[in-house]
Amino acid sequence: MAAVTAALCLLAVPTAASAESPEGNLVGDHGYSARIQRTEYGIPHIRAADFGGLGYGYGYAFAQDNLCAMADQVLTLRGERSRYLGPTATSNDVLAHGPTNLAGDAYHQGLRQSGTVRRLLDRPAPLGPTEQVRRLVDGYVAGYNRYLRDTGVANLPDPTCRGKDWVGPITALDVWTGVYEFGQVEGVTAFRQDIATATPPAPTAGASGVGASGVGAPRAEALPSLPKMLADETGSNGWALGRDATRAHDAMLLANPHLPWTANARLYQVQLTVPGVLDVAGAGFYGSPVVELGHNRSLAWTHTADHSQHASVYRLSLVPGDPTSYLVDGKAVPMTRQTVPVTVRGADGKLSTVTSTLYASRYGPVLGTGWTATTAYAVRDANADNLRSVNEWLAMGTSQNLAQLQSAQHTYQGMPWMYTFAVDTSGTTYFTDSSRVPHLTDAQGGRCILRADPERADIVDGSTAACDWGSDPDAVEPGVFGPGSAPTLTRTDYLANSNNSPLYTNPAAPLTGYPGVYDSRSQLELRPQLGLQMIAGRLDGGDGLGAPGFTLPTLQAAMFGDRNYSGEFGRDAVVALCRADPALTARDGTTVDVRAACDALAGWDLRDGTDSHGAVLWAAFFSHLVEDLPSTWWQVPYDPAHPVTTPRGINGDDVKVRTALADAVQGLTARKVPLDASPGSLQRWAGIPLPGCGEEQGCFDVVAASPTSGHAGGVELSGGNLAQGTSFVMAAELTPGGPRTRTVLSYGESANPASPHYSDQTVLFSHRQWVTERFTEAEITADPQLRTTTLHG
Template sequence: MSGHGYTARIRRTEYGIPHILAPDHASLGYGYGYAFAQDNLCQLADEIVTLRGERSAYWGAAATTADGTPNLASDTYQQGLRRAGTVQRLLHRPAPLGPTPELRRMVEGYAAGYNRYLHDTGVDRLPDPTCQGKPWVGPISALDIWNVVYDVNGVAATGGMKEAIATARPPGAGPASVKGLPKAGPRAVVAPGASPGAGSADQVSSRRSDLGSNGWALGREATADRTGMLLANPHLPWIGNSRLYQVQLTIPGVLDVAGAGIYGTPVVEIGHTAKLAWTHTTSYADHASLYRLRLAPGDPTSYVVDGKTVPMTRRTVPVTVRGADGRPSTTVRTLYSTRYGPVLADGWTATEAYALRDASADNLRSMNEWLAMGTSQSLAELQRAHRTYQGIPWTYTIATDTGGSAYFIDSSLVPHVTDAQLERCSLPGDGDLPAVLDGSTAGCDWGSDKDAVVPGVFGPGQQPKLTRADYVANSNNNPYLTNAGAPLTGYPKMFRTSAQIGSRAQLGLRMIAERRDGTDGLGAPGFTLPTLQAAMLGNRNHTAELGRDDAVAMCRAHPVLTATDGTEVDVRAACDALAAWNTRDDADSKGAALWQAFRVGVTLGGPHQWWRVAYDPAQPLTTPRGLNGDDPQVRRALADAVQRFHRDGIALDAPIGRVQRWAGIPLPGCWGAEGCFNVVAATPTSGGSGGTAPASPRDYAAGSSFVMAVELTATGPRTRTLLTYGESVNPRSPHYTDQTRLFAAGKWVTERFTEAEIAADPQLRVTTLRHPQS
């Protein structure tokens, strides 16, 4: 263990929430790392093995990581990164480009705290059976934590392309094709979740709409007491290394921040201080560029830029692989890179190839920024942190303070490609992918802004931003309707500020408008903390509110519909179930499961016209609408849903909690594709094997994870929280499902923020750590 001296106190309140108190940043990291290891050592140990490129040595080449990448490909990518010394090179930079001294000490302490818990407990006595006694569990280093940070920062681009990078080979002649570069999202590759009731392969979805977040900042004109209020509702996987951990970090007189952070990172990424609260949602902007390379004639490992031949960079990477007989061997692969970034396997022919340039390829600055946000007490200080570090990799920021202003910004790292360059340099491709640019001319390189701390990205002066006294809101939509009364326009096209927004975002803006005028049934106009909580867990379903009655009319008029396989299906009982449904997705809402199967069946069923009234840019919040019961695919989808429920023995009026569960607990909410605000995607068996990794893809779960409602009053913050899956991945821990039961029942945790509130908890447990031990 480290020779540094550390002193920290871990105060655990209800539901095992740790409040770390320490005199300095190193000791704060020490306490945080120790507390996290108590709850989730197995998950972080698994991730460290992945980031060290050692999975094949323990589990063989054919097994996969949590995101589905084959071990050998993952190890090849990670070993290549380590051999290139990428993270070490970034660590040598002084702040603001490299870590601040305080952050360096915090990371060192975090690793030491983890190691202290492992040393004191012993591998063979770890409480989680997932890694108890396993040979792949051992001490970690500060560099391991920095690798976690780098991996988190890259998920909007490189994180989803590791296999394509690791398997790229010079090919023979053949047709070019480019597989989709994942849009921004936590850990990028979204594991699938089976549809309700079916559990069949044809109903597996990896729709990005179920991941990301809802975020509201409510200003003084929207709140009953003219305070600033915030709703944080990130939608992230419930299994694996994208989970969030709830914590409070305190250095008296220096830092006091509460909220949650991604596993293995040493800071609070969504949270609040005494006078400021913030959250993040996934940015729609491009965070990378694909460059199409024109290869040199006769040499597929060289490319041409402005008429000059440039050889690709090659790096040989050996990977240790455990064979079927348990014996190790070495597999050697070669990685190829260019001036733009790594070459991808997809589309590499004798004449052209594709390279990926990631705006976060040089980014460790994010943790500087989040640590600075954790000391901020006003929007002005938060904005200063943004301008100083410019490290937020792939999210919007939504914030408010005690002054009652609401603030939105896309300060994420976006490649500096001007509209003129896009017009001149873009090549044909999928409109949902980042622009494919012409790599044969330097005129298509990224540019720079004078106010950007690094070259190649847009600076703060060109980023979409909005400050309001009423509200700003985002639900994984583009920035255009951050506020319905003040559309954001005129920004570079790389920020993707087009007009149309999705159904969930429309619902969020409706919910705000209805609360402000008091038409939502929650009482007098204006947000209070209780009405903000009620709105969040109201489990409204936008597509049902707009189309359920039309669906009932359709099946009343056509009581027998034809399924995809040609079977005639009697849908009269389905009509009754949908007619009786309250259009909510409470865990016990009968009929909700049928609507989900119907709605998703239309989405997956091929070309269709779900809505009778198409989207109209002049009516962005009220169109599209009116379910089109005349569309054949819409009718087939209802017949298919009824047929599937009969086949699987599920009642047509089954509640949504019948088909989506976590460790057997019925869950409220539904898929983002349905226009649900409280997004949950799960199966009947999700969570049965713990939170480290799913037993199969069908056990995957995602959606509302850390939910936080904050009111910033003159006397301090009033906060309610929910960590939907609890603080621990260990299925034997009391904190594996304790908050899941609260979530299922629509209950919240009253946060303890002040020292008096923490001390008053009757369940308070205190651990005092010192190193060297005394």
């Protein structure tokens, strides 16, 4: 069938300002020009002669698909949710513990009032944005606004925000504020509710609790509970396969981020091309003008969220009688105060003003959690001065080999909270944690860290300057470790990570010697164990997928093999126990008949496909089992000498195992869920059955969703709409003839539930099918579904 190209030339006379520069000056379209080619599943390929035009095309294409999602995000970043949506609802920010509208508005209004983002924008590169990046962002804003201007708020295709009074043009400052917020989701952004609602206790005359030196001595159990960071609540798998691991002796990469499927956590698939300068394909977060994970002709890379520390919560010893002053080396330091007004819409529709006071210390914002007459806590974020991530990702996209990618990372040092995996056409693999990590040495940690926690921010003694962050000579700014301190590994076989520490990125060459704040855990969880065993099985051919060594088809097959590692090593023992004793006692003392459970588990295929009957029962059982700590039920306990294969097995005689099975059967029966239910019967997006399971079970393809998720589009979270897990999957092979890539975006390109691209790729994901990427101009123009839009501003 001949290619059908529908050319739409949108020639517009420049109108009044369509965007606002970071400095606040209104700017027009500046003669931007771009071409948008959309191939199957609505995937846009943007081509322009310069970076301003590239951003223009990208912003326009993204707005076509996701304007409502971006408008909602901008409402948050401007601190205006309470004005339009009321103060009590919860923000749609799923990446970092979305606060209530009022608290989020107070925080964001305070951030705008402080001028922090504008000051960072005023810095020259490499500390501030490069000229290419500034043009890209300005073009992105102009392109988004061009689509909104051409379409009109009243005619938007997405009913989520059609005709809403909170939808309007965006500014470059909005985009840059989004970049800033994204960088801090492992720190300050996660504490917005706590920061905005922090209130000092009333002063108490003669209050004490601080020693003569000014150093407090809290008991460990008195330290406050802090929210878990992003890496503990989401996840990703990343594989870099080198020439010694592939059958053709080239390089391959697997990208498999696990993120929420709604709001600002969504990824957008795109190709960006400036001929002779940039040609990169992959995915980027909503509102970002760059590709965050992807490939060009000779290089491919991905990221996984790390467990390194990216912020420190400093414990402040307060001045007796003054809860808004604290002691550092015995000297009193007053907190600063910032008064922030927020416009609020009442239930009657009338507007009023609510004023909040934000407190800050020399370390950063003060938290409400744990603020007493003697103690307070403040958070210092390693990304508090960082807009450089966009510089870094654009430079990575233009890099032609691993040396250039590494140079880009060393130059900008803007990676916020992620590991990097990369391969190039030499067949070499590269891993690093180049993220921004507080410069707290192991020596400092022994005397300064009051509580270390890989799932949360460390709590650090703030009563002495000896516990301040230090610096490295190769760091572009003080306070963080430089590239020379980061865990880094280069090999020609493979590197892999599933949100575990760097230690076993390749078990044949354990990474050691890096500072403990990067992540000092040694024990692997079940998902990273499974990932490493999947690679080992492919390298020796023991996985049943043919001759040893990866090919693109076997990489795809491994990704979507739906293996359940805990089921593989434990199912038979559980079946044996319920065959031997079909009446088990639940936690509440009820006797439960588990005979039907035996049959359901015995018939389970040990996978988590949409039709894997019995997998739901195993998930319920295992979730109950892992709740009971300490874990006494392993058949083979953890052995540091065998990190990839221990712990394993389930001891069917352990009372916790028996109770967990009874609880699972009891719970599913009460919910009227059949004991042989399959994942696809309960996990759905827009009604489409989903495979996958929770990572605690040792599942590589992590998916969690409700039966009704996806019914409200990609923005709103109400009514059981939340789903998360595998989002964008990319299997790329760098061949001498160019890249061969297969992808699937599990929720499609659009957050608009009325769009044909809202769930078209969900159908592919449900059936374990892939999109063959069109990367070259010839491949793109050969698509019979090709649609072309030419933009001139």
